[in-house]
Amino acid sequence: MAAVDAVPAEDASRIALTAAAGELLCLLRDQHGPLMFHQSxxxxxxxxxxxxxxxxxxxxxxxxxxxxxSVDGVPEPVGFWMSADQFERWRHTHLTVDVVPGRGGGFSLEAPEGVRFLIRSRLLTDEERARLGE
Structure with a gap:
């Protein structure tokens, strides 16, 4: 079955990257090739x-x-996926992917770098919700 695309409008955004996250993605892309995120x-x-x-x-x-x-220095877009159940709980938020010192667990590619990705969130504005068709 195909996954659901939650972003109906080109200019609408549910997610962004900090500069530090973008820099780390450039490093990881050089080491591992094209990348993706998943948040369960x-x-x-x-x-x-x-x-x-x-x-x-x-x-x-x-x-x-x-x-x-889109990430400067990375030739292809990085897909960001979330489990549908989690999306239902977070659909009213804008997420920003950041990087912090420390080791996360699991199999995420940044673990050997001594940092981990982290989500920062805020509520979507009324304007953002309207652009997203909420």
Missing amino acids: GGCCDGSAPMCYPAGEFRTGASDVLLARL
Whole structure:
């Protein structure tokens, strides 16, 4: 089954990257090739965005594509996927992917770099919600 694309409008955004996250993605792209994120919404490490080589994490009907993120220095967009259940809880928020010192767990590609990706969130504005068709 195909995954759901949650972004109906070209100019609408549910997710962004900090400069530090973009720089780390450039490094990881050089090391591992095309990339993707998935956020399951589980406890502990499942609540952090996990970065994988593109296609390594299989997505399907239980996942939502929030965006294909353009990153300076990375030739192809980085897909950001979230489990559909988590998206239902977070659909009213704008997410920003950031990087902080420390080691996350799991199989995310940044773990050997001594940093981990982290989500920062805020409520969507009324204007953003309207552009997203909410």
